[in-house]
Amino acid sequence: MIENVHVAPVTGPEIPSGYIRIEGDRIVALGAGPAPAAPGATRIDGSGCLATPGLVNTHHHLYQWASQGLAQDATLFQWLVSLYPVWAAMDAEVVKGAAAAGLGWLALSGCTTSSDHHYLFPKGRGDLFAAGIEAAREIGVRFHPARGSMDMGESKGGLPPDVVVEELDEVMTATAEAVDAHHDPSFSSMVRVAVGPCSPFSASAELMTASAALARSKGVRLHTHIAETLDEDEHCLERFGMRPVDYMEKLGWLGPDVWFAHTVHLSDADIGKLAATGTGSAHCPSSNGRLGAGIARVSEMMRRGVNVGLGVDGSASSELTPLAGEMRQALLFQRARYGPGALTARQALELATLGGARNLGRADELGSLEPGKLADVVLWPVGSFAAAVADPVCALVFGPAPPPALVLVGGRTVVAGGELKTVSQDAAGSAGAAAHRRLVRLAEERGVQVDS
Numbered sequence: 001m002i003e004n005v006h007v008a009p010v011t012g013p014e015i016p017s018g019y020i021r022i023e024g025d026r027i028v029a030l031g032a033g034p035a036p037a038a039p040g041a042t043r044i045d046g047s048g049c050l051a052t053p054g055l056v057n058t059h060h061h062l063y064q065w066a067s068q069g070l071a072q073d074a075t076l077f078q079w080l081v082s083l084y085p086v087w088a089a090m091d092a093e094v095v096k097g098a099a100a101a102g103l104g105w106l107a108l109s110g111c112t113t114s115s116d117h118h119y120l121f122p123k124g125r126g127d128l129f130a131a132g133i134e135a136a137r138e139i140g141v142r143f144h145p146a147r148g149s150m151d152m153g154e155s156k157g158g159l160p161p162d163v164v165v166e167e168l169d170e171v172m173t174a175t176a177e178a179v180d181a182h183h184d185p186s187f188s189s190m191v192r193v194a195v196g197p198c199s200p201f202s203a204s205a206e207l208m209t210a211s212a213a214l215a216r217s218k219g220v221r222l223h224t225h226i227a228e229t230l231d232e233d234e235h236c237l238e239r240f241g242m243r244p245v246d247y248m249e250k251l252g253w254l255g256p257d258v259w260f261a262h263t264v265h266l267s268d269a270d271i272g273k274l275a276a277t278g279t280g281s282a283h284c285p286s287s288n289g290r291l292g293a294g295i296a297r298v299s300e301m302m303r304r305g306v307n308v309g310l311g312v313d314g315s316a317s318s319e320l321t322p323l324a325g326e327m328r329q330a331l332l333f334q335r336a337r338y339g340p341g342a343l344t345a346r347q348a349l350e351l352a353t354l355g356g357a358r359n360l361g362r363a364d365e366l367g368s369l370e371p372g373k374l375a376d377v378v379l380w381p382v383g384s385f386a387a388a389v390a391d392p393v394c395a396l397v398f399g400p401a402p403p404p405a406l407v408l409v410g411g412r413t414v415v416a417g418g419e420l421k422t423v424s425q426d427a428a429g430s431a432g433a434a435a436h437r438r439l440v441r442l443a444e445e446r447g448v449q450v451d452s
């Protein structure tokens, strides 16, 4: 029983002083005023705190924790070309350490569900896909890994070197195995697998269509990068004679089971297509800013009915970006582009919660505080310095967001008092640093020069 707390349920009216009652892994009641009698309940005093749904991260590449701070001033294509050879050296140990740090860091910014898009599987380096899942299980957050892929190396006109791509048949076999081994479709699931060929400039049309067919036969979701930069626009026009969203439409890749990362460079017609088909967008403002990609038309997408969630994107293009901070970044980007009415604090909170849950197909379970939904709840301390702001949602989103006082995932404590409770926080941080050192060493052993 969380009591004396300001509740922002995202759906329904806010409760300035109320309670949230949790039984097992579900929310069973919430309301205004003092908490009702509940014999035997654990009582948590939420005085000075704002309660929100757990934040949902809908785009990430956890392995990139190990390659932060490189190619600091590069465009997306330059950045990719300089990092592909480094990433080619990764193994399961690098992925496990990077994922432990990356997911621990996310939990510390109020994230209770994270996707991951892993699309490089160098041969003979262990089970990279399982390594991320193992880390998520230890940290205790819900995990939506996309089994990514690339089959279009340089020799086939793609961007990545041939050494980091796979053959189509290998990808389809490994992806089907990943879904069969790890995907749990149940309510309250901790792991759901998606299918995620990387991008139009690294995955062939055959891989895209085969991936869509596989995902739909298995009842899992589809994810890829689309319309991130103008270079991609040019690449698609040159190779396919059409822009990215038209190309995706041609490949059968628009629909309510698809969410795209970025969607920065969209035409009015593109926005209409996403809205009409129920295709979602993962907005990653810090990464778009870091790589100078542009500012997505989020407020226009929202107005026209496109579902938008937030993503931190990989740590190599956003470094230590906390998910809560992306609410602020989204708000600032939209206002810088469209004016102060473009995005409110509450709309930004909805992007980070319900918008994310919709992208992952889990709006019935996650994304708002309602009886019957999963008890993924965050308490944000909005007292102390933040108490000068009377509106706690404004204090959270205009931020910077404070470290959460409590993060519950299915009623289980993952963070308390700003510290990870499921694993040693120091160990998770050290695992990330070790993953970085290991990746650099493995890359240098292969003759790759690693510098910024």
Ligand SMILES: [Zn+2]
Pocket (backbone or CB within 6 Å): 059, 060, 061, 225, 261, 313, 314
């Ligand atoms: Zn990405």
